[in-house]
Amino acid sequence: MERYRGRAAALATMHGKERAFARPFRALLGLDVALPPELDTDQLGSFDGRVPRAGSAEQACRHKALVGMASLGLPLGMASEGSFGPHPALPVLAAGLEVMVFLDQDHGLEIWERLIARRTNFDHRCAAELAGLEGWPQRVGFPDHGLIVRPEQPWSGADDLLFKDLQDQLQLAEAIGAAAAGSINGRALVETDMRAHRNPTRMACLRTLATRLARRISTPCPACGAPGWGRVEVVPGLPCGWCTQPTSLARAELFGCVSCSHTEELPRPDGWAKADPQHCPLCNP
Ligand SMILES: [Zn+2]
Numbered sequence: 064m065e066r067y068r069g070r071a072a073a074l075a076t077m078h079g080k081e082r083a084f085a086r087p088f089r090a091l092l093g094l095d096v097a098l099p100p101e102l103d104t105d106q107l108g109s110f111d112g113r114v115p116r117a118g119s120a121e122q123a124c125r126h127k128a129l130v131g132m133a134s135l136g137l138p139l140g141m142a143s144e145g146s147f148g149p150h151p152a153l154p155v156l157a158a159g160l161e162v163m164v165f166l167d168q169d170h171g172l173e174i175w176e177r178l179i180a181r182r183t184n185f186d187h188r189c190a191a192e193l194a195g196l197e198g199w200p201q202r203v204g205f206p207d208h209g210l211i212v213r214p215e216q217p218w219s220g221a222d223d224l225l226f227k228d229l230q231d232q233l234q235l236a237e238a239i240g241a242a243a244a245g246s247i248n249g250r251a252l253v254e255t256d257m258r259a260h261r262n263p264t265r266m267a268c269l270r271t272l273a274t275r276l277a278r279r280i281s282t283p284c285p286a287c288g289a290p291g292w293g294r295v296e297v298v299p300g301l302p303c304g305w306c307t308q309p310t311s312l313a314r315a316e317l318f319g320c321v322s323c324s325h326t327e328e329l330p331r332p333d334g335w336a337k338a339d340p341q342h343c344p345l346c347n348p
C-alpha cells in the first residue's frame with residue numbers, strides 16, 4: 064500500500080501514545096505520526112473520571128481523531144480509546160477493550176481495529192494508610208505503573224483532592240494520608256492509573272493494536288483495491304466432533320472492505336474443522 068508513504072497523520076494524544084503507534088505505521092505504511100500542539104484530550108473524557116466520556120468509546124475515539132486532524136489541518140488522522148472493567152466472558156477477571164481508528168478524509172475511509180486486553184492491571188483498593196494495602200501496590204506494578212489516589216467519600220471542599228504521578232512508596236504513603244484525611248470515612252481510594260504513559264502493560268497492548276491496524280490498512284480489498292481489508296466478524300457454528308451439530312465456536316471468519324460491499328468467508332486460521340465435544344450443547348450439556 065503506497066498511498067500513505069511519506070505522508071503524515073495526526074495523532075491526538077496527551078499520554079505518549081506515539082511511543083506505541085509511530086513505529087508500526089512507519090514500518091508498514093511509510094506514514095509518519097504528527098502530534099497536534101497543546102491538545103487537551105482530557106477534556107474529551109479523562110481517565111481520572113473527572114470529565115466523563117460522552118457517548119460510546121467509538122464515538123469518543125472518532126471525535127478525538129477529528130480534533131487532532133482539524134488542529135493540524137491534515138486529512139489523515141488516528142486515535143485510540145480504552146475502556147476497562149470486568150472481562151465480558153469471565154466477569155471475575157479485569158479486561159480492557161481498546162479501539163483504534165484511522166481516518167482518511169480524502170477517500171472517505173474509516174478503518175477500525177479492536178483488541179480485548181486480557182492482561183491488564185485495572186484494579187482499585189481502599190485504605191486508611193499504605194500498610195492497609197498489604198503489598199497490593201507492588202502486585203499492580205507500582206511504581207513502574209502509576210496509581211491515582213483520592214478520598215473515598217470526599218468532604219465537601221475535598222472533591223478536587225487527587226494525587227497522580229507518584230514516584231515512590233513515600234509519596235504514595237503521603238498521598239494516601241492526605242486523601243484519607245479528606246474523606247468522610249477516613250479512607251483513600253487508590254486506583255491503577257490507566258493513562259498509557261503511566262501504564263507499561265497498557266502501552267504494550269496499544270503497540271499490538273497499532274500493529275494490527277497498520278497491517279489492516281496496508282491490506283487492499285481484493286475487489287476494489289481500497290486499503291483496510293480485514294476480518295470484520297467471526298462466524299460461529301464449528302461442528303461437534305462427535306455429533307456434528309453446530310457449536311458456538313467459530314466455524315469461519317468473515318473478511319470485509321471498508322469502501323465497497325465485498326466480503327469473503329475464510330476458514331479458521333488454525334485450520335480446525337471440528338469442535339471438541341466439551342463445547343457441544345448436546346454431547347456436554
Ligand atoms: Zn456433539
Ligand SMILES: [Zn+2]
Pocket residue numbers: 284285286287288289320321322323324325
Ligand atoms: Zn472494496
